[in-house]
Amino acid sequence: MEKKKKGSFSGQLGFVLAAAGSAVGVGNIWRFPYLVAKDGGGLFLLVYFALILTFGFTLLTSDIAIGRRTKQSAIKAYETMHRGWKFLGILTFLVPVLIMTYYAVIGGWITKYAVVYVTGQAKAAAEDGYFTSFITSPVSPVVFTLLFMAVTSFVVYNGVEKGIERVSRFLMPFLTLLIVIIAVYSLTLSHTTAEGDVRTGIEGFLVYITPNFEGLTVSKFMSILLDAMSQLFFSLSVSMGIMITYGSYVKKDVDLNRAVGQIEVFDTLIAFIAGAMIIPAVYVFSGVEGMSAGPGLMFVSLPKVFAKMGVAGVFVGAAFFIMAIFATLTSCISVLEAIVSNCMEIFHVGRKKVTLILTVIYLAASVIIALGYSIFYVEVTLPNGSVGQLLDIMDYISNSFMMPFICMLSTILIGWVVGPKWIIEEMETNGERFTRKHIYVVMIKYIAPIMMFVLFLQSTGLLNLFS
Ligand code: PHE
Numbered sequence: 001m002e003k004k005k006k007g008s009f010s011g012q013l014g015f016v017l018a019a020a021g022s023a024v025g026v027g028n029i030w031r032f033p034y035l036v037a038k039d040g041g042g043l044f045l046l047v048y049f050a051l052i053l054t055f056g057f058t059l060l061t062s063d064i065a066i067g068r069r070t071k072q073s074a075i076k077a078y079e080t081m082h083r084g085w086k087f088l089g090i091l092t093f094l095v096p097v098l099i100m101t102y103y104a105v106i107g108g109w110i111t112k113y114a115v116v117y118v119t120g121q122a123k124a125a126a127e128d129g130y131f132t133s134f135i136t137s138p139v140s141p142v143v144f145t146l147l148f149m150a151v152t153s154f155v156v157y158n159g160v161e162k163g164i165e166r167v168s169r170f171l172m173p174f175l176t177l178l179i180v181i182i183a184v185y186s187l188t189l190s191h192t193t194a195e196g197d198v199r200t201g202i203e204g205f206l207v208y209i210t211p212n213f214e215g216l217t218v219s220k221f222m223s224i225l226l227d228a229m230s231q232l233f234f235s236l237s238v239s240m241g242i243m244i245t246y247g248s249y250v251k252k253d254v255d256l257n258r259a260v261g262q263i264e265v266f267d268t269l270i271a272f273i274a275g276a277m278i279i280p281a282v283y284v285f286s287g288v289e290g291m292s293a294g295p296g297l298m299f300v301s302l303p304k305v306f307a308k309m310g311v312a313g314v315f316v317g318a319a320f321f322i323m324a325i326f327a328t329l330t331s332c333i334s335v336l337e338a339i340v341s342n343c344m345e346i347f348h349v350g351r352k353k354v355t356l357i358l359t360v361i362y363l364a365a366s367v368i369i370a371l372g373y374s375i376f377y378v379e380v381t382l383p384n385g386s387v388g389q390l391l392d393i394m395d396y397i398s399n400s401f402m403m404p405f406i407c408m409l410s411t412i413l414i415g416w417v418v419g420p421k422w423i424i425e426e427m428e429t430n431g432e433r434f435t436r437k438h439i440y441v442v443m444i445k446y447i448a449p450i451m452m453f454v455l456f457l458q459s460t461g462l463l464n465l466f467s
Helices: 012-023 026-038 042-070 074-081 083-118 130-135 140-157 160-187 201-209 218-235 242-248 256-286 295-308 311-347 351-373 390-418 421-427 437-459
Strands: 190-192 198-200
Touching (some): 012 256, 026 295, 042 218, 042 421, 074 242, 083 295, 130 140, 130 295, 140 160, 140 311, 201 256, 256 295, 390 421
């Protein structure tokens, strides 16, 4: 059978930007700042940085090395590693399959807000109930979701170098610039409250980075640790086959050690700057109590903060949501690409055909999820106790349930079945030195499987059964 020609990134920079494009998403600009505010500021930062250098590095290295060594996507790659472990490839493949049903919906919401700000309706967006009335409408969210999905498909349709790499090369520097500008502006803010107190952006920044040990107990520390771990996992786009697919497009002469380091730094830096952008702004106008969980922060609290900035807020709001579109688009592209590449390998069909078929399927699926707050509204209590609609259910199955489970199995596969040497060889393929080799081996064999098991118990709510 004739083998379809496989695409590749032009070189190290193209790969790093595309992988960072996948990694930098709503997780960095919305979830990370919220978790820092909730989990003791600098304390969370310290825990997160320590985990990135050990745990995050191990998972990212594994995925990318698996991809480049096998030159295949998840399903085939796991089969190549070990015949009996193809099931793990299939499980991994199912994660982007599920995420894709709702990612474009979130992208659509962000696009809608960008349009609202650019067309000068910032005031309306800050009103109570605006977000709820938007997502419960049966038309507008669908239109924006379809638009976002179509753009994503168009990029993937154009291939690895001409589509994904080209878009990432343009969007990632632009995103970085925008986020830095907004963060600097945020630090210069100051506001006098009704009680006559003056709150400044710099104070907000100190709240952000100062470790808060008040009321810290062992169980509180454990919950911070688990929050940091699941955040890191989601943020680096690991254990869902995405980095395996992107790794499979990396040429053999690229130094993976440097590439992994750069992706780690990029992703963490953007998350840190996002915190420096959001936390001081929210602090100045609403106090730290203003930080809310979930979509509320991005779509409800921030528009109120922008409104309090006066005229400047219209521009800052527009810049923020445009930046968020870039972050979400490059992530969404990576999710679709992981599905496309697996399908190309299994069905031996070309990129264009696979992309078109998947686009039709996901346009339909996204519409259903987008209507999950109106026509298809449901209330389901999830095993971890929260009540969710369709989008939350998909998110729960893929992120809380499947990802830790898959990650645990793949650390066992690498650590104990195939052996870490298999990865190490790939990291040293051009005679490079895999400097963090020892940490890698200890992490992959012992620490990561145990941590993943605990995370799995916690995020599925099973841990509560024991305590
Ligand atoms: N890594 C992305 C973020 O930090 C999230 C993501 C999840 C991207 C799943 C792709 C797939 O927001």
